[in-house]
Every structure is written in C-alpha cells, then in structure tokens.
Amino acid sequence: MASTSKRKVDDRDSEDISCYVHNVSEIITAATSKTRYFYGNVQTNHDKVVRFVSFSPEKQSAMKSAESTKSPVKISNCVFTPKGDSVEITVRKNSQISVVKKLDFERITKMEDAAKLVTLQAIATANTMCSIKAKVVSISTTTEVNTRYGQRQVQKVTVVDDTKSMTLALWQQHVDKLRHKCYYSIENVISTYFQSELQLSTTSKTSFKPIEEFDIVEVDDSVDNVIKSVGTVISCALKIISKCVSCNKSLDIDTSSAIVRCLHCSSKQKVSQTRLTRQLNLQLDSNQKVQKFVVFNEVLNTFILKYSLKTFNNDELENFILNANELELKHNSNSDVVLNLDVNDKLTVQTQECI
Incomplete structure (x- = not known):
C-alpha cells in the first residue's frame, strides 16, 4: 500500500x-x-x-x-x-x-503491463490504465477546449464492445484517427470522470490497430442511430487546412516562407511536409429547417471520386454542391458530422457551368 x-x-x-x-x-x-x-x-x-x-x-x-x-x-x-x-x-x-530503499510492492516493468486488456464493463474507477477492443459507433466534431494546460483539440467518440458502450475522448494527435463503424484494438487509454460520467481518454502512449469484426452488445438508438437529412444547400465553405506534423493542430501558413513554426507546440517544419486536410462546412435547408453540418476529408474524398470531381478547384467544387438540386446526408442523430454525402437528384445546372 x-x-x-x-x-x-x-x-x-x-x-x-x-x-x-x-x-x-x-x-x-x-x-x-x-x-x-x-x-x-x-x-x-x-x-x-x-x-x-x-x-x-x-x-x-x-x-x-x-x-x-x-x-x-x-x-x-x-x-x-x-x-x-x-x-x-x-x-x-x-x-x-x-x-527510498524499498516499497512493499514491485515496480511495473512496463507501463503496458498496467494497461491490460479489459472489457468496458470492467472499467469501474477513474485513473485506470487499460486497453480495449471495441467498435466505433459515433464520432463528434473536433472542438477546441480550454484546459489548465492551454487550448487543446478534442474529439468525442462512442465505442462499444460485448458488454457496454462508453465515451472515448481523442486528444490532440489522436483526433480523426478512428473511423465510424470500424473495429479497433486500442491500447493505453485511461479512465477519467467528466461531468460525473466515467469515460476514457487517450494518453501519450495510446495506439490504435484495426481488427476483425466481433459480436458487440446492442446499443441504444441514441448512440448508433444513423439518420438521413435531405435538402438544399444554402451555403458552403471548403477549407484547406495545414496541420502540424507534431501536435496535429492547425498551422498559420505564410505563403512567402518555406518554413513554418507551430504556435501551439513551437516545432518548426517545412511547409511542403505539413499534413493537408480538407473540411467542408455547409448549411442544409431540410423541410424548412436549417441545419449546419461538417464533412471531413475522408467522406469528402469519397464524394469527389464518386462524381468525378478530382479536377475541380475549391470554387468549382463549392459551386457543384450549391447547384445540386438536393443533397442527401447521413449522420448520427446526435452529431453534425456527415458520414456519407450524395447528390439526391440531377443537377439543376449542367456540370460544365461550374467549370
């Protein structure tokens, strides 16, 4: 003790x-x-x-x-x-x-020894280092939060195994590492309380490995309820974001310089080697209800390939989306993150008018 x-x-x-x-x-x-x-x-x-x-x-x-x-x-x-x-x-x-000379317990030889594989049901107390195998059933938008250590990026996902579902907070470099409906072996996460709810958080030692599907517990509809929203896009903005290769936070790029310093972790890097990602923010008018959605890089790339838009620049891609008669978006009922994006009908304007 x-x-x-x-x-x-x-x-x-x-x-x-x-x-x-x-x-x-x-x-x-x-x-x-x-x-x-x-x-x-x-x-x-x-x-x-x-x-x-x-x-x-x-x-x-x-x-x-x-x-x-x-x-x-x-x-x-x-x-x-x-x-x-x-x-x-x-x-x-x-x-x-x-x-001190000696304690009445042995030192853990590796921190991985403490992070033993457990079920979600077995995680009952805070500050428990563990590893899990789970399916991702919902993913939230990445947000910036103020912590005692400064601003940090965090993304909440819901994971489920054969015992229960649980929230997992992805911090900093772990943001956008998990995919919806995929199964993972997740090593070295820690349990913690947030707003009286026991959840998991990534650590500096956390790693993810895709695995084969396995039987999971049935989850509540509010967790994995994928719904469809169909409507007209009333505004959209496509952003190209350069991210730091060290901390994965957005960079303020000076186009006149080949070197950039991250304002968050202070590391320097070549602009040509920064991580580029795209994000589409849009407002959809669905049955006279305006909703805001975000489309991340992977879903956007699938949409671009499906409709042969690889040669389109940013303006042309935005015009294509605005000129669509209707878009069909699939997303979780409790999330604004788009899981699948489709044109629901023929374009009201021919594609060549976007070029």
Missing part, C-alpha cells in the same frame, strides 16, 4: 506519497497562458497508477531520474485533487523528491 501522511501547507491539505515514477513528459509550454509544466504517472501500489502534473519545471530532472533508475521515491507536499473516485496529484515547487 502507498505510504502517506497529511500536513497543512498554504491552507491546503497536502500529502507525502511513496511510489514509482513512470512516463515523465518533456516540459510543455501552454499555448495561451505560456505556463510551463510536465506530467506523468506514479505507481502507488502493485497495480494502481495515478496521473501527476507539475507546474514547476525544475522538478522534472528529479522525476526523470527516478524513472530512468527505476528507484522508489518519496514525494512530499503533493496536492491531491479529487477526480471522481480517484485523484490527480500535483507536484509542487516546495515538494521534495527523495529516493
């Missing part, structure tokens, strides 16, 4: 904890606040792994040393923040990190 003792520091409860250190990150600078921090995991008993964060970069070398030497350590004056039925540990500026 973890050895802890409480004391008062700056009018807040703090604790001393004995543990092993894993997965210490590099020092990160938040894009908005410019706050510098690092994070990782501490192992507090034979199978309990808890996330830590530190806003004192000078502590990183000691935590890195503890990880590389695999030494048990005592960390004093930590602040414990409740996260559902678990905690997140903050290593403070006045925390002391010292090597």
Whole structure:
C-alpha cells in the first residue's frame, strides 16, 4: 500500500506519497497562458497508477531520474485533487523528491503491463490504465477546449464492445484517427470522470490497430442511430487546412516562407511536409429547417471520386454542391458530422457551368 501522511501547507491539505515514477513528459509550454509544466504517472501500489502534473519545471530532472533508475521515491507536499473516485496529484515547487530503499510492492516493468486488456464493463474507477477492443459507433466534431494546460483539440467518440458502450475522448494527435463503424484494438487509454460520467481518454502512449469484426452488445438508438437529412444547400465553405506534423493542430501558413513554426507546440517544419486536410462546412435547408453540418476529408474524398470531381478547384467544387438540386446526408442523430454525402437528384445546372 502507498505510504502517506497529511500536513497543512498554504491552507491546503497536502500529502507525502511513496511510489514509482513512470512516463515523465518533456516540459510543455501552454499555448495561451505560456505556463510551463510536465506530467506523468506514479505507481502507488502493485497495480494502481495515478496521473501527476507539475507546474514547476525544475522538478522534472528529479522525476526523470527516478524513472530512468527505476528507484522508489518519496514525494512530499503533493496536492491531491479529487477526480471522481480517484485523484490527480500535483507536484509542487516546495515538494521534495527523495529516493527510498524499498516499497512493499514491485515496480511495473512496463507501463503496458498496467494497461491490460479489459472489457468496458470492467472499467469501474477513474485513473485506470487499460486497453480495449471495441467498435466505433459515433464520432463528434473536433472542438477546441480550454484546459489548465492551454487550448487543446478534442474529439468525442462512442465505442462499444460485448458488454457496454462508453465515451472515448481523442486528444490532440489522436483526433480523426478512428473511423465510424470500424473495429479497433486500442491500447493505453485511461479512465477519467467528466461531468460525473466515467469515460476514457487517450494518453501519450495510446495506439490504435484495426481488427476483425466481433459480436458487440446492442446499443441504444441514441448512440448508433444513423439518420438521413435531405435538402438544399444554402451555403458552403471548403477549407484547406495545414496541420502540424507534431501536435496535429492547425498551422498559420505564410505563403512567402518555406518554413513554418507551430504556435501551439513551437516545432518548426517545412511547409511542403505539413499534413493537408480538407473540411467542408455547409448549411442544409431540410423541410424548412436549417441545419449546419461538417464533412471531413475522408467522406469528402469519397464524394469527389464518386462524381468525378478530382479536377475541380475549391470554387468549382463549392459551386457543384450549391447547384445540386438536393443533397442527401447521413449522420448520427446526435452529431453534425456527415458520414456519407450524395447528390439526391440531377443537377439543376449542367456540370460544365461550374467549370
């Protein structure tokens, strides 16, 4: 068991904890606040792994040393923040990190050992590192959210296995990595509470591997209810987005320069090697109800190939969509992300008028 003792520091409860250190990150600078921090995991008993964060970069070398030497350590004056039925540990500026001789549990040899394969039903507490096999049954639009570490991209997906369904939050470089109705082996995700709901989140160690189909539990219609919307497009905008190869966030490209620096992670890269992706935003008038939808790169490419539009530039493609008599969109009932895009009828204007 973890050895802890409480004391008062700056009018807040703090604790001393004995543990092993894993997965210490590099020092990160938040894009908005410019706050510098690092994070990782501490192992507090034979199978309990808890996330830590530190806003004192000078502590990183000691935590890195503890990880590389695999030494048990005592960390004093930590602040414990409740996260559902678990905690997140903050290593403070006045925390002391010292090597201890021995703990009454063994160090996990690899973090992958902690991330054992489990069913979704077996995930009952927060801060559980695990691996799952599941089907993706819904995908939301990517959003930018403000976190204590600055702005971050997140995309919510619903996954289901043979026991239950669950929300999985894809962060940063993991956004757009999963496809609707596909099956995956997903390694090294962590359980966490968000708005009182237990869900899964990706980590720096998360990986995805497509797998064969398997039997899954029947899910509620609200989870996997693909519906059809048919109507006239009243506006559309096609965006070509350059994304950072390191953090997958959008880049502000200066066309006069061959080199670009990412404003989010500060990495430099050649403009020619950035990741290009397209996104179509449109408004559909369906039965006098105007709805907004987003069409991501993969679905848009399928549409372009189906209607032989590869030679069209952005303006021509937008005109083609606007001149269609009606479009047919398939999407989940609780999502504005288009899963399939089709022309529902003949064009009111001949294609050559778009050229």
